[in-house]
Structures are given as C-alpha cells and as structure tokens.
Amino acid sequence: MLPAAPTVSPDHIVKTMKGPFTSPPDEVELAEFVMRRYRREDSAALAAAVTESLEHLRPWMPWIALEPTTLKDRERLFAQWDRDWAEGVQYSYGMFLEDRVVGGAGLMRRIAPDGLEIGYWVHQDFVGRGLATCAAGTLTTLGLSLPEVTHVEIHHDKANVASGRIPEKLGFSLLREQPSDEPAPGGTGVSLIWRMDGSHWLPPPFPRSDEPRLRRRRPGRPN
Numbered sequence: 001m002l003p004a005a006p007t008v009s010p011d012h013i014v015k016t017m018k019g020p021f022t023s024p025p026d027e028v029e030l031a032e033f034v035m036r037r038y039r040r041e042d043s044a045a046l047a048a049a050v051t052e053s054l055e056h057l058r059p060w061m062p063w064i065a066l067e068p069t070t071l072k073d074r075e076r077l078f079a080q081w082d083r084d085w086a087e088g089v090q091y092s093y094g095m096f097l098e099d100r101v102v103g104g105a106g107l108m109r110r111i112a113p114d115g116l117e118i119g120y121w122v123h124q125d126f127v128g129r130g131l132a133t134c135a136a137g138t139l140t141t142l143g144l145s146l147p148e149v150t151h152v153e154i155h156h157d158k159a160n161v162a163s164g165r166i167p168e169k170l171g172f173s174l175l176r177e178q179p180s181d182e183p184a185p186g187g188t189g190v191s192l193i194w195r196m197d198g199s200h201w202l203p204p205p206f207p208r209s210d211e212p213r214l215r216r217r218r219p220g221r222p223n
C-alpha cells in the first residue's frame with residue numbers, strides 16, 4: 001500500500017529550474033510515482049490502464065466513449081498532445097509507476113488567458129492512495145509557476161464526490177456551480193468550480209529525502 005504522496009513546492013521548482021517557465025517541466029519525479037509526458041512507446045501501457053479501468057472511468061470521463069481505441073489512434077493522440085504542449089493549449093502528463101500507467105493528469109488552458117484547469121484520473125487499482133491529490137497539488141504548483149498564470153481551477157460533476165475531495169484537501173475555494181461544458185456520462189450535468197489563486201497557494205511539504213527532481217526534455221529526444 002502506497003502512503004499518501006507529497007507535492008512539489010514552488011521554491012524547489014525555482015531553485016531547480018532555470019526559470020521563468022514558458023511551459024512546465026516534462027517530468028517530475030515524486031516520492032511515489034513519476035509524472036511525465038507520454039512517449040510513443042507508452043501506447044500499450046496507457047491502453048492497458050484505460051482498458052483495466054473502463055467501468056471506473058466511464059461515469060466521469062467523457063473521452064471514454066472513444067475507448068477502446070487502436071494503437072495508431074493513440075499514437076495520433078500523443079502527437080496531438082505534443083502539438084498542444086508546444087502551443088500551450090494543454091499539458092498532458094501520465095502518472096507512472098515504473099513502466100505502468102497508474103493515471104493521467106494535465107493542465108488545460110481553457111478557463112481564462114491567465115488561468116489553467118487541472119484534470120486527473122487514476123487507475124482503478126490505485127485509487128485511495130493519494131495519487132490524484134499529489135498529482136493535482138503538483139500541477140497546481142507547476143501551473144502557478146508559469147509567468148502569466150494567476151490561478152488554477154478544478155471542475156467536477158457535483159455527483160463526483162471523490163473528485164471533489166481533491167481540491168478540498170488541497171485548500172481550493174469552492175466558487176460556484178454551473179452547467180457542465182462537457183457533461184460526464186454518469187453525472188448530473190452540474191459542475192462544481194474550485195479555484196486556487198497564486199497568492200494563496202501553500203503546497204503541502206514533501207519529505208526531505210524524497211525531493212522531486214524536475215527534468216526538461218533534451219533537444220532532439222523523442223517524445
């Protein structure tokens with residue numbers, strides 16, 4: 001059983017990286033898992049994680065309607081995520097335990113020019129271990145480290161109580177409810193909107209001996 005995992009602090013990022021960020025780092029090594037961009041060779045591992053979690057994800061993730069998908073389509077998706085990353089539209093990360101995909105998380109630029117929305121899902125065999133909270137906390141730090149970003153938000157269906165625990169545990173403020181832009185298949189169609197401003201973010205500390213290492217992709221290295 002994995003313990004609840006820690007998040008990375010903004011100070012640590014600033015010390016480790018040669019900022020300011022124009023995009024977040026490609027990879028963050030956390031105490032219990034690695035959060036990194038997908039590479040083409042991750043197709044099979046992502047397919048396995050999604051297939052093993054279909055019924056767990058189906059009520060809440062609209063994209064599950066496209067599953068199961070082909071290897072080629074998944075490679076096209078990775079290519080699209082790379083374009084989105086380069087354009088700053090969306091930063092998609094896989095959550096890896098060794099070569100196994102245990103979840104996915106990302107930052108999406110779709111709420112405001114100076115704001116990012118955080119999304120996440122966790123493999124059904126790995127829920128309840130704090131992985132989503134760790135990923136969302138880390139993405140909060142990374143998102144708020146981008147020069148133009150003043151706030152991040154988490155949106156989830158009102159009926160998705162487990163998802164709502166993540167912003168609550170991280171200290172986000174519940175702003176309002178509103179009709180969902182992308183209704184979850186098993187949801188109410190009403191989203192709860194949680195927000196964290198840069199000036200209010202106090203990330204949980206991470207253990208001394210397990211400080212995460214942040215890596216940028218080397219030029220010329222494949223995805």
Ligand SMILES: CC(C)(COP(=O)(O)OP(=O)(O)OC[C@H]1O[C@@H](n2cnc3c(N)ncnc32)[C@H](O)[C@@H]1OP(=O)(O)O)[C@@H](O)C(=O)NCCC(=O)NCCS
Pocket residue numbers: 056057060061120121122123126127128129130131132133134155156157160161162163165166
């Ligand atoms: C929501 C989800 C990402 C949570 O992942 P996780 O790694 O288990 O999350 P964490 O362990 O960090 O925290 C989950 C919290 O929800 C609580 N929880 C789980 N199921 C719950 C339920 N049915 N009712 C109430 N609380 C619940 C857990 O007890 C935990 O809170 P606690 O730490 O106070 O005990 C995961 O269940 C998932 O992938 N769901 C399907 C996809 C999804 O809903 N994504 C989010 C879309 S907005």
